[in-house]
Amino acid sequence: MNRAYSEVALVPYDERWPRRFESTKKELRAAFSTDLIEHIGSTSVPGLSSKDTVDVVVGVPDVVRTLNPRTLSKLSALGFEYIPSSFAADADHSFLHRIIQEQRTDHVHVMRLGSDALQGRLLFRDYLRATPAAVIEYEQAKQELVARFHDRRDDYVAQKQPVVEALLEKARAWMKESR
Template structure:
């Protein structure tokens, strides 16, 4: 069992400061990595206004080459206060994962990958769907709260417990995005 950093998993009410914390960290990362960064997106629950979340700002950092990122990015992220978690490669293939904060609770997670990776699109379409569909965001909040209560400090159980909801909602999100595209082409 992988334990959550500082005890029990807590899903907090939405904090309107999360977007500003994202912007601050985004600027720090851009400054540290320069033009090697293609794009940085705010993802995860802290990126959805009104959605309760673990108070961890998730950043999706796009780079042109994951292999080159392994050589160029680990040291700058460590200098920014992040810890590289290489053992997450089995859970998150095709990306480098970093976490920042005391040994729990963490304050930031960085998911560094090539924007062509399929998980890049999946994470953003899921976020955008929750932003546009408050009923889906409320349902997700209920799932997360129930999992936090039942998982206690087992972060793997919490993560995997969300899988079915995330997969089903991502499928709906892709259909929603496709229908928006058809509407735009028709106009």
């Protein structure tokens, strides 16, 4: 089985991740006509270890209309594979990934502008960037989970979700206090 589908490995923060994001963003501009293409996920937080996969969110007015055959063809030509089964229950969220030599290089989340899910992704990133204690908490949880589930990617992702949700609750309180 392709390691990109089964294994999880965390690496220390890499100063090249922001440049990789900018490169991916330029590529995505060829497929999407939107102003919102943002770096999210652990690779967007200086000092945080991560899987070596750059996460990107693309905000669009309508996910289904945007991911039409013409757009998907452009994305496929860039090496992105559309995974319709990911987030299938959410019409406001679709997912693509790019895998090169059994390495996930990019994840692209196409989300409806203004949706709670998109706002949550950006808030989570901003909270981690602004809160060193949250970075430490998240780092410890991820290290513990990867030690248990390094060869079971789906289990790692599932077990990490409650950690993300708890931190997102803290992020929402932080946002209210910051106003």
